[in-house]
Amino acid sequence: MTDRNRKASTNAWICPNDRQLCLRAKLNIGWSYHSDSPRGSGNELAQNEKKQIMQVLQKAENLEKMEQERIGRLVEKLDNMKNHAVGDGERSCILCGVTFSTFGTTPTPCNDCKKGVCSKCGVDTYNSRKQPLWLCKLCSEQRELLKRSGAWFYKSMPSYIMPVKNADNLGSKNIRSVVIAILDLLLCKRKYLNYDVKILLFCYILINIPQTASATSSTSKDNYGTSLTKRPTMQADGSSEDETDTSLSTDSDTDDGSSNDDSIGINDSVKPRPAWASLAHKEHSSNSEISLKKSMDDERNEESSDYSSEVSFSASKVNPKEKAENENEINLAFQEFKPSQADFRSPITENESIDSTGNEGLGSLDFSVLFEPIDFKLHVTIIKAKNLKGMGKHGVDPYVKLQLLPGSSKSNKMRTKQSKTCNPEFNETLTYLGVTKDDIARKTLRVYVMNHDRFSSDTVIGIYNLKLKDIGDVMKRFNDVPLHKISQVLEIHVNSIERGRIEISLKYVTATRTLEVGIIQCIGLKAMDASGYSDPYVKCYLRPDKYKITKQKTSVKRRTLNPKFNAVFKYKYAHSELAGKTLDIQVWDRDIGRKNDFIGGVYLGKDSSGDQLRHWFQTLKTPNAKFTHFHTLTDELRHPAE
Amino acid sequence: MAKSYDYLFKLLLIGDSGVGKTCVLFRFSEDAFNSTFISTIGIDFKIRTIELDGKKIKLQIWDTAGQERFRTITTAYYRGAMGIMLVFDITNERSFENIKTWIRNIEEHAASDVEKMILGNKCDVVDKRQVSKEQAQQLAAEYGVKFSETSAKDGHNVEEAFMTLAKDIKAKMDRKQQENNNGGGSHSSPNVHVGSQGGKDKKANANRSFSWCTLL
């Protein structure tokens, strides 16, 4: 418990101010120049320079918000279309539902979904090779969304904000006044509680209010979602970030006109998770009073044990309007902040806003989680599910599937047995092995309640995301957690995660007639183990290689996604002979006691293309010179059985 | 209400300090030129909406500081860029040499399928030229990227360069989106496959003939 608190405090409370958080969030990767340069060195930015950069970021934020709203509207449009599609695509048009007949309306199959569609509900278009293409309106809209949202480039849906619906506004305002009253009460008791903590608290409490009461305020500021790291963030319907912010700034006396920062996500960089976002992710309670009280208690507990370090900073901020304070704030924002490599690669996770959207009528789930740090085990017991939404024509055959994110799909999925009812009792414990504290700190357990479909592929009934950092090391039971929908457009394909890059040097030495292949390092390898890491090594062949005599291997680097190998493989061949050869470089994950996993590979030879071809050609063209390049690993494995 | 657009492309300008990145961008976004040198602090961006094949494309063009001390900030913006302009100054050989370093930076920090283009700026300054057009073309061919000589001062080729880059990105987008849908899927499938492998191969094939020919 104490350990957990300490962790929470060091991770969660170092960030004192939402503006700083926000800024750090945007500066983010690579923002580490303070770390190795002594203070006052020429690298340091001047105050006015920092301000200027902040202004640009602010400008970018506004733009970004508009963009997210635009994408939100597109998503909504597509969702609406899907909801209104009534046909089955076989006997009737998938969209309008008109019945097909030989002499009346005849179906034309959609090129993408292969469902039958009438002439009114399809679109005639062209593919990139200018060949005609017939698509149903759903599929053409879906294609368009990929382009319009930038998903085609970022390989998943970027963050977006769903259009606001007005109905919720009134209720949430009442809630807010209650919350403000509570805050004031708290403030009396806590002398050193400053503006920033107040905001943290505010957000925390807001987010902990059960959904029925505050659909509006519960969006949990998750707009830090990044599109770059491919993290889709879905805003709940009826959510209004601005509302929340307005009340924040009027509530506090520290408003320099830019406190709306936190409502806007930005596309361009990776965002570290703000402290309160993680706090906000505690389990939901079904009773509003209890949950409010509980959050206050929690807050107080954490505060009493952890705030000492915070005091000095807080004390120096008595009058936040002073200019000096402003600068202090800016400086803090510019302090070193390095998100972990893993966060950077994380494609999914962080779907708080989905979690907080409340019951969607998909059913609920009871489960428990226990982490045993000493044995590196994570036990997940799926107890039962209730009121599962029936799907398909063949009734429900539900089962539960687990996934640890980020992580590759293959190596970390587990599932329960199948049941046959809408209220299945599973009582099954699934155990992840090799789970470290580090994993717990950064990973999300995604629980999928699936419906097995005997006639086609299984479908997702609903999901629940649990941030593991909130579980501690005692058994935590989660009762009646509401399942959430995975938006059809949204769900990212886990396998589309990049496999990483490899840095290779090539040199042909004429004196010894040797090709020297330097395996320098890999960056951002795909995690193959449930632990979120790989144990990578590199294999190299010079093909064609009938007798398999060219195979060379590096050593295995343990538990890393950025291994440094600095190995050199030598191949003695005449220059003329090399021209017809292809270097086959493969990165593997060593799995003891199991088959090793192929992470990715790269081919360099006359049949390669792009960078690979160029690199190979450079090397042959200019002997005795060393050429070093990064290459993107692909999943192509031409000679699997070796 | 803001102007509507179909697609948002994010571009990035990189290159040594003083080569004219800011001026090139200023020419493109405002069609103006300023001869006083105000070195960029950290990062900035400009917006311009263009039209290609009847589609409105909003370009958000990030202008980075060439100065070394801002490197950590500027590299953070590589990842999100769909297209990158590498700018050097034809009157400054050093800035041309450094293009290689900038390319390496891209390899390290940018998305792997980012579109690239090299610009030799200040081509209006005839008497102080240090880098020949052929030299630059040769380098561009080695890296398989397009090259163009520009002048922010008289506006030569600036518009064309950005249009070319945008066109290349759009072509890639259309191609990718096409490939993603090959083989199809059903509405009940929760997954959107993006960046499928089959697609990549096709693209690679298309590239192949081009690169091999230009190299030999």
Ligand SMILES: Nc1nc2c(ncn2[C@@H]2O[C@H](COP(=O)(O)OP(=O)(O)OP(=O)(O)O)[C@@H](O)[C@H]2O)c(=O)[nH]1
């Ligand atoms: N003659 C001529 N001068 C140019 C041209 N483009 C830029 N300049 C001049 O070159 C100087 C530097 O231009 P900037 O655009 O500010 O350079 P930059 O690349 O943005 O530099 P940093 O912001 O420090 O990275 C200015 O004095 C410009 O007037 C050009 O096409 N022709």
Ligand SMILES: [Mg+2]
């Ligand atoms: Mg500049």
Ligand SMILES: [Zn+2]
């Ligand atoms: Zn129809």
Ligand SMILES: [Zn+2]
């Ligand atoms: Zn279709």
